[in-house]
Amino acid sequence: MKKLIICLCCILVLSCKTDKAINTENSIASINTIVQKNQDVKIPNNPYQIKLNLNKLKNANYDLEIIMKLNDSAHFVSPNAKRDFSGKFSVFYEDNEVINKLGILKENPLSKEEIDDHPFVRGTVNWVNVNTTYTQQIQVKTKENFQVLGHIQFTIEPRCTLEKIPFIIKNKNGDLTFKIFKN
Template sequence: MNKLTILLIVLFFNCKSDKKQLAALSENEIHNKPEVIKDFTTVNDKDYTLHFEIENTKNNPVLVISIKLHNNSYFVSPYAKRNFKGKFYMDLGSYTHLDFEGDIIESPRSVEELDSHPFVNGNVNWVKVNTTYKQKLRVKLEEDFVVFGRVRFTIEPRCTLEETPFGISYKNGVMTLIEPKC
């Protein structure tokens, strides 16, 4: 009977300790979420900063996404030939008003390298320097509209899938970024 009582007391205190650790972990995860600064066009994370812009050119507007890397972080380029789950990717969903035109432009362009890590074990285009992506946009219907998209990539070495929404408004022939509502 004494052994059973001691066992129950030990289990009770261990459970309380685990709950405290779980609560601390959950609170830490919340604090590690990216912080949106400078209204909604810049997203700041401890390992990267994303900045969104629209260049309104004569022919086609261009979505510009600049990525500044911090703490020796890196990610897989959209130009990597192999299919990586966390490769840099962006989309606009299935809107009838706006679409991407042509290929995304990466500057500076990543270079393919051999990586012997067991999860890669082959060639990959790692992006390890501050990089800008430009994507031409094609307006399909000449009327006012709002669309929402997202940028997604896995930031290494912490190996977390990052997904950042963005919004684009087209009003009176001018395209601007708006706060994402998704």
């Protein structure tokens, strides 16, 4: 009788361990699912939005407009900053014979110079921390079809990443466009 009771106890203990292992695996699967859902929710929003517009002026002149909308306390260095910063907001055009830049890149509203004691700045800087519009006037020198590539470059803070936004200025059958270039 003693042997029978010991055998039954062993079977009962072994069967309980198996059930617990299965329950533990199911619990781990549930935890992984919950973590994955939480990770999806915690993906940060893009710190900025960018929009490009083109406004026709007189003759063959146009305003290229870059609208920077900043989210969640994002900021970047203005092109009007007097000091040299590698991540200063800049617009680059490939060499071409079809458009001329007229004047400088205009900023609205204008950023204000301030002193920043951050170790990477340590001095004066023009931070752009509000929604800002940049305007560059160009002159188109031909009526032929063309395309000019370029990019907008800046370091977005506090993420501290160098952003390069490719764009294309394209004339096709007299229809001029200025838009973000996607390969």
